[in-house]
Amino acid sequence: MSNHPSSVNTIAAFYGVNGKKLQRQYKDYLSEFSSWEQKTHADKWLLFPENIGKHLSIDETALSNGELYTIVTNKKAKGKKGAIVAMVKGTKADTIIKILSKIPVKKRNKVEEVTLDMAANMGLIVKRSFINAARVIDRFHVQKLASEAVQEIRIKHRWEAINKENEAIEYARSKGTAYIADTLNNGDSLKQLLARSRYLLFKNPSKWTHSQSKRAEILFSIYPDMKKAYDLAQNLSWIFEKTIDKTVGLTRLAYWYEKVRQSGFKSFSSIARTMSIYYQGILNYFNNRSTNASAESFNAKIKAFRAQFRGVRNIPFFLFRLSNIFA
Template sequence: MSDYKDWDQREHAAEWLLYPENTGPYLSIDETSLSNGELYTIVTNKAAKGRKGSLLAMIKGTQAASVIEVLRKIPKRIRSKVREVTLDMAANMGMIVSRCFSKAAKVIDRFHVQKLAYDAVQEIRIKHRWQALDQENQAIEAAKQAGVPYEPEILANGDTIKQLLVRSRYLLFKHCDKWTASQIQRSRLLFERYPLINQAYKLATGLGTIFRTCKSKEHAFKKLALWYNQVEDCGLDSFKTVAKSIQTHYLDILNFFNNRSTNASAESFNAKIKAFRSSSRGVRDIPFFLFRLTKLYA
């Protein structure tokens, strides 16, 4: 009933799809897992807002050379009209944008940058959690040898030390303004016992504040320099790694303050693709699945 047999991209659909007519001045590039862990690089047009006309390209794999080869099938005069592309910090994505959209500003997604900082906080929390587990095991063994029952320390909110470190995971991803009453109490207990986690959390939220409050690249650059100095003084190795990554990509990170663009549209589009895939479980033919997908978004 459909025109699948006459689809002009049917022969190469499993490897790549391309819709040059969907090129716009503001694009996003990201990767997603489409089927059985197979990664595809997806380029979308922000102006379409996740609807018809969103999909510019979908290319199997993430190797820069393969993606560049396909995107260069778009005439150069069309590619030259692209003014901005949002992306993550992956080197291959940066290379793709530089080679294919040479006149476009690269904007590294602020949420990828902030995630690095929050991951550094979690690394410190997890390190303390393993130490707490070791201490608990030693205490249990000592209690056995002494012939007495082991009784863990119970904190004011009812958590044990081990539970405190486990249950603090989610509050450390949130700004303190969004904590619930129980999370405020738990954070107070956590930070009193583990000042390094408190220090790391303040660094992570401080980075987010820069993106949220600064109105210009110049202002943000100064604030980032001050933040970098705080990282140097803190002595936390995980945050020094974050700072080095930011320093390496700072020009593309600061481009966020031109239009405050993020890669949220790409993440949303990827979610739609996965949802569509879930609703098409009976479709095993990848080209036919992609044909149905393009009917909605190309």
């Protein structure tokens, strides 16, 4: 029996009983929630040591009103039954390490690899809880930083274009004339060009549409720095996509760092510094080309499950339902 509110209400209406009462009966008597062994601490933590495997992911998700939970999942389960290893309320490293320590050391020592983002707390959790595991920084988090750096430059130029257009409009008004924006070869104004270029800058040129190719050509001819920044971001993606050897990866990233230094872009220099701090975890990606995509996918499933229930009113019961499906 599903506990989706509309499903329960439909069944209740069919049998002529109160929908809320039927939902309460299901939760308290039919669902086995009342005898669930993890019920007493479910709102604080869940643990399923039997689901631990050699390759794990760690990430965070929001359940209700922005309340964050840290989730450890087994990659081998592919987001299905047996995926959840642990769910702990909050992101504080000490709290999560304490809960994970309840898993026998012998089991934790068998973990060979854990994928994570660049958050310091995540790194500490993995380091203390899974001492034999290689920490693998998710390549997509690194690439996202590069994409954001490109967008930062685009936005800077867009504000400049907006201010320039505003000045032109004000000047035209002072002269009692109508302002007519100059248009480029593709029909965009400069302000429109910068606004409409947002999505193409996330893509590889091979995935551009004809209009996007034309827009990019105009954009890069007017703003050479945008072309240079875009090429840096694409080159970083190429390194992760095409490199299968850790030593080669190290050499290519070193060459990329030098390009960043020569570019003079502050945002990219910050990315390079961040990568140098986490370089070992980033290089570990080339061992098995593991990413945190499974954790992100699982996070999306939780959000969809939450949406199905139109929010989370009773966190322990929600987690009970979640664990029945994914743990």
